[in-house]
Amino acid sequence: MAVHLDKATIREKIARRAEQEIENGFYVNLGIGMPTMVANYIQPDKQMVLQSENGLVGIGRSPYEEEVDPDLINAGKETVTASIGSSYCSSAESFAMIRGEHLDLAILGGMEVSETGDLANWMIPGKMIKGMGGAMDIVHGAKKIVIIMDHVNKHGEPKILKQCHLPLTGKGVVNRIITDRAVIDVEKDGLVLVEIAEGWTVEEIKESTEAELTISSKLLETSF
Amino acid sequence: MAVHLDKATIREKIARRAEQEIENGFYVNLGIGMPTMVANYIQPDKQMVLQSENGLVGIGRSPYEEEVDPDLINAGKETVTASIGSSYCSSAESFAMIRGEHLDLAILGGMEVSETGDLANWMIPGKMIKGMGGAMDIVHGAKKIVIIMDHVNKHGEPKILKQCHLPLTGKGVVNRIITDRAVIDVEKDGLVLVEIAEGWTVEEIKESTEAELTISSKLLETSF
């Protein structure tokens, strides 16, 4: 009984589930695109700090017109404000912070994830290469790496694979995958299905996942 | 016709000659001890910046009593002031500056210098080891390294040797040696005597120097 939601609803659903990964007191880096949307759903009582790899610890809300400073952007090059208690730093310091695993969590987009936690999200051979930006550093740079993406690609093919086909962003770096259908953890012995989204069954998840899935003994069904 | 001056006069003589190494616009690091004295003789019209490896670019004069800030010292742990246009930085940044050869000149003390520019100035085996402090970084960290020291030790033995006997601070790092008797450059082919102090002869310098000396065709006699 697969569910069919429109694209915007699916993205919101994934973003809202991803928000739950953020704990009180966390320092978090959100990737460009869908991950940036997670910021819109952060519970108002949650104290957390968003880090932007271009040199801002403490991203605030979007600016009102009169607040816009062209010198103040996030890593997606959007104008932002700085939160109270924020600080600016150089790109070297910003990535020292990232590489040194001072971030608690990074939420990034993905094209493919393998059963050993390999991630591919930066290039498609044959297409123009635009560059990896900060992704290759960030996947090594947070205590927990969560990938959010559609469970299957536009042709309906699995994106969670035994092995990635696309060139990697990082090897063995992913801790958790959140899709429109499920939450899957990367454990030492392989992938573990821990949550299923409303409207999906274990069988459907297994069918749309190329990699082997172990079912968690604490599996949550209809969890989001 | 060796000259005999008292110790304070000799130190002042060496420091005054060393001051001539400082050119307009230079960034300079002065070692602890006699090198620090060089600051007392800097020509007032010379624009230069003294760097202190504990995190100050722009050492000023000593403070008057009411100006003393216990948080403001030089690398010799003496209270100082900051000059106009100075800046503070961390020890990592300070040594990034040093290691990256952004300093034009460092003037350091020496126990022994070899004919290939090796320097020993940090430990005497059998005596308590106090540590090298910043010396091992600084000898690699300026465009020009000048060593100032007495020409011979208290037993009258040469300190400019074919090979250093003491453990090294740096290998092949010295560019120029200034003593109470002479100025000697370290060149590819060995040591070159370029200046002789008042009251000394070429023969006397050669006799009190273990290493081979070539006499510069532009030798300055009675130069300081």
Place this chain on the structure above:
Amino acid sequence: MKEIYTSFQEAVKDIEDYSTIMVGGFGLVGIPENLILALVESNAKHLTVISNNCGVDDWGLGLLLQNKQIDKMIGSYVGENKEFERQVINGELEVDLVPQGTLAERIRAGGAGIPAFYTPAGVGTPIAEGKEVRMFDGKEYLLQTGLTADFSLVRAAKGDRLGNLMYNKTARNFNPMMAAAGATTIAEVEELVEPGEMDPEHVHTPGIYVQSLIEGKQEKRIERLTLQTQEK
């Protein structure tokens, strides 16, 4: 005192063909706009450019591309620029893509006299090809080398005549490391002040790294204006 220019053409006059130059900025934020414009005018060719991005088609480093002055680009993300794509496909432009944090650290290392360091970024990816991989504490790392340049063009909000610089907000980005890694660093500042006007505690780039300065008015184009939509 440093060389203080009043003409941007003068400021870039020593940049010759085949120079390696670093250019500060992230996207269009913190780029030395007027120095880039003067470099376009100078027509220096066969440049190797080290910069996180390569501008857009009609602004920033994109202008050097249009004018075919760049032989090789070292950066982390170059996806905002059609002319870039065209030149790469036609083999007119060589590209070396470096993960952003590795790029920042390689430039810092270059300025700090560190010839090479190990980093986890890129292990097991195409970036690792031809690079030494080494284990420390059971984890794999890549060897990466320091980067330096003949010239660094940086932008600051404020600079004094001794070369001390302060940046504004996220316009700091790559500028401080590049200031240190350039044999000659030219700083374009929005405001030039006298020594002593900056608090020594607040200086971001010590003057020792800067060889010359020039004051200039910034256009500061915005790539993605994103406004608050909720009512106040």
Place this chain on the structure above:
Amino acid sequence: MKEIYTSFQEAVKDIEDYSTIMVGGFGLVGIPENLILALVESNAKHLTVISNNCGVDDWGLGLLLQNKQIDKMIGSYVGENKEFERQVINGELEVDLVPQGTLAERIRAGGAGIPAFYTPAGVGTPIAEGKEVRMFDGKEYLLQTGLTADFSLVRAAKGDRLGNLMYNKTARNFNPMMAAAGATTIAEVEELVEPGEMDPEHVHTPGIYVQSLIEGKQEKRIERLTLQTQEK
């Protein structure tokens, strides 16, 4: 918000025997005086201490030495302390001397996730013994590893409740790198303020590196008072 202590004893209570601790300061400048005093009281033993110096006989880290709490000292200059000498000669204290710039960079590397880097300092000296030597561009360099600690004790002039720190003058020294390299960083600040009271441009240590803070009054002993002798 970070843990804000009001008792120095509380602040250091998690530091157990056999911990590795980094302690900020250069000479007696910028040392976390009250955290050190509390650590003496705590009587935690068999510590490995990473700090540029080791205090003087009756102040700073010298107090930990007197109380025989240190098994191993990693620093660059330890010559101001008679008890230090005695313990080394008697084999009670292990010492690892590291060139000052290398020490600063090793700590920076530790906090920045860089496991190792190459530096020219120490090539051809006793420091090079047992270390890899490698050529880059015709010059020799030593491989040096990053340093981290279980706890970093740092001192700042000002800190806010989000952990952002600002240092005063040359009291900055090793404190920023140590703040980043400690698994748990405890900051002793002269003045604790609310978030927003510090200009985000002027923060020296971003709060992300700091786990807890405590306000304390500093004694600030002067090792070598040197005064101007010329008349004004």
